[in-house]
Amino acid sequence: xxxxxxxxxxxxxxxxxxxxxxxxxxxxxxxxxxxxxxxxxxxxxxxxxxxxxxxxxxxxxxxxxxxxxxxxxxxxxxxxxxxxxxxxxxxxxxxxxxxxxxxxxxxxxxxxxxxxxxxxxxxxxxxxxxxxxxxxxxxxxxxxxxxxxxxxxxxxxxxxxxxxxxxxxxxxxxxxxxxxxxxx
Numbered sequence: 001x002x003x004x005x006x007x008x009x010x011x012x013x014x015x016x017x018x019x020x021x022x023x024x025x026x027x028x029x030x031x032x033x034x035x036x037x038x039x040x041x042x043x044x045x046x047x048x049x050x051x052x053x054x055x056x057x058x059x060x061x062x063x064x065x066x067x068x069x070x071x072x073x074x075x076x077x078x079x080x081x082x083x084x085x086x087x088x089x090x091x092x093x094x095x096x097x098x099x100x101x102x103x104x105x106x107x108x109x110x111x112x113x114x115x116x117x118x119x120x121x122x123x124x125x126x127x128x129x130x131x132x133x134x135x136x137x138x139x140x141x142x143x144x145x146x147x148x149x150x151x152x153x154x155x156x157x158x159x160x161x162x163x164x165x166x167x168x169x170x171x172x173x174x175x176x177x178x179x180x181x182x183x184x
Contacts, residue, residue, distance in 0.1 A: 015094060016053070016168040019061040019101070022120060026175045031108060035119070035173055036061030038104035043097060067093040087125075087147040087161050094123055094169060095143035098132055101171045109176055117174040124168040125161060128154035 019036040021027030040050045040063055049066040098121055106114040121132040123146070130150055151158040 014064040014066050014167075015097060016166075017061075017063050017065050017097060017101075018168065018170045020170065020172055021060070022172040022174045028173070028176050031176050032173045033061055034108050035101070035104045035171070036063070038107065039097070039100045039171075040065070042100040042104065046096060046100075048093070048097075065093075065097060087151055087158050088144055090125065090161055090163070090165060090167065091123075091147040091150065092143040094167060095137075095146055097169055098123070099137050099142075101169070102134060102137055105171070105173060113176065119174070120172040122170045122172075123150070124166075124170070125150060125154075126157050126165045128157040130154075 017036070017039065019032055019039070021029070021032050043065055044050055051064045051066065053062045053064055101121065102119060105119040109117075118134055122129050123132060128150070130146075130153055132146070147158075
């Protein structure tokens with residue numbers, strides 16, 4: 001694939017990644033930024049291209065995540081998917097992004113704190129959204145299950161999904177739990 005074709009594909013297949021504090025009043029901007037940076041670093045290693053989006057506001061992390069390999073998958077979706085929905089083609093990179101987001105949050109706050117207050121994920125496709133829970137990420141066919149859940153909750157939108165559908169993943173980071181103090 002030549003560079004010009006790759007750049008054209010990058011422009012067409014963006015997923016918006018937004019990492020924000022769960023509660024603006026009690027936010028932890030350093031944690032939000034760290035989770036966002038760790039997630040985009042992991043995505044970059046997986047071949048995704050990242051481009052920051054300037055909003056002019058403070059207190060969040062917003063980037064476009066470009067999925068260059070989605071074009072090949074979309075072109076061959078009939079072969080790849082056979083009897084499955086085209087939605088799976090779109091949710092596969094979304095699922096990878098979500099897994100990295102969860103892992104980045106868990107690495108930053110620790111396993112115990114992560115289990116008490118996990119990051120909340122919302123996936124929006126063409127204006128319709130669903131929430132993702134940590135157990136949804138533990139299966140090997142998570143992208144398929146994500147597509148099935150989306151299709152069940154939003155059948156009309158799911159039937160109209162194309163490679164041009166607008167996709168947004170939003171992670172709401174809870175405040176880092178206070179550390180336990182040692183008794184002297």
